[in-house]
Amino acid sequence: MIVLGLTGSIGMGKSTAAAMLKRLGLPLYDADAEVHRLLAPGGRAVAPVKALFPDIDNSQGGIDRQALGRRVFGNPAALRRLEAILHPMVRDAEKRIVSLACAQRRPIVVLDIPLLFETGSDRRCDYSLVVSAPARIQRQRVMRRPGMTAERFSAILRAQIPDREKRRRADFVVPTGMGKGATYRTLRQIVGMLRRGERPWRADRKTPGGRRRCVRL
Numbered sequence: 522m523i524v525l526g527l528t529g530s531i532g533m534g535k536s537t538a539a540a541m542l543k544r545l546g547l548p549l550y551d552a553d554a555e556v557h558r559l560l561a562p563g564g565r566a567v568a569p570v571k572a573l574f575p576d577i578d579n580s581q582g583g584i585d586r587q588a589l590g591r592r593v594f595g596n597p598a599a600l601r602r603l604e605a606i607l608h609p610m611v612r613d614a615e616k617r618i619v620s621l622a623c624a625q626r627r628p629i630v631v632l633d634i635p636l637l638f639e640t641g642s643d644r645r646c647d648y649s650l651v652v653s654a655p656a657r658i659q660r661q662r663v664m665r666r667p668g669m670t671a672e673r674f675s676a677i678l679r680a681q682i683p684d685r686e687k688r689r690r691a692d693f694v695v696p697t698g699m700g701k702g703a704t705y706r707t708l709r710q711i712v713g714m715l716r717r718g719e720r721p722w723r724a725d726r727k728t729p730g731g732r733r734r735c736v737r738l
Contacts, residue, residue: 522619522622522623522626522627522628522629522630523628523629523630523647523648523715524619524629524630524632524645524646524647524648525547525629525630525631525632525646525647525648525649525650525715526631526632526634526637526642526643526645526646526648526649526650527539527542527549527631527632527633527634527637527649527650527652528633528634528635528636528637528638528643528649528650528651528652528687529635529651529652529653529684529687529697530653530659530678530681530682530683530684530687531659531663531674531677531678531681532654532658532659532660532662532663533651533652533653533654533659533684533697534652534654534662534697534704535633535635535652537652537697537701537704538650538652538695538697538704538708539551539631539633541701541704541705541708542631542708542712544705545708545709545712547627547629547630547631547712548618548621548622548625548627548630548631549630549631549632549633550614550615550618550619550630550631550632550633551633552611552615552632552633552634552635553633553635555610555611555614555615556607556611557586559607559610559611560583560584560586560589561583561584562581562582562583563582563583564583564584565610566584566606566607566610567582567583567584569606570584570589570603570606570607571584573602573603573606574589574592574599574603576588577589577592589603594676595676608640615632618630619632628715628716629712629715629716632645632646636681637649638682638686638687638690639681639682643690648692648693648715649690649691649692649693650691650692650693650694650695650711651684651687651688651690651691651693651694651695652694652695652696652697652704653684653687653688653694653695653696653697653698654696654697654698655698656684658698659684660674693711695707695708695711
């Protein structure tokens, strides 16, 4: 089974690509969605996070994610404490999805992880796929989001590995600035190639075991 890591900077179209990969029949683990479940009423992370930050719960009994974000944003120590709670739980859910896909003999499973490279999660993947668009389009998309400001957008970018570095590290780079049809066709090409067992290699990239890694399409 192939584990394909999906990532991309904010506003690059990762959620759209994830939906397309599911449409192509691939099981997909969504790390962001798992965090939302963990912090929702009844979620496993609610009690330990409330113990760490007592005043960020909401009226439904879950965690106010916006308040939590404000608490840890720009506070590395607080962020590390929060990650120490969430990351093991998120990882457990990921393992369950991968194990289920393996038991079902699925040829490919996708890990949708926003901070794939930042957290070293790419080391758990056979291949990585980065979605990317021109900076102008990225900015237009992000600034349309409710509550987004130029300052917040800049701060988010500073917290992420730059797009050019993600593209450099990726096995596949999928452009998302030319319309959804073009994005879907590229993803379908990649999935078809992986299902057929095809591996286009690059001479300048190798796994620790010496195998060549996959090129951009």
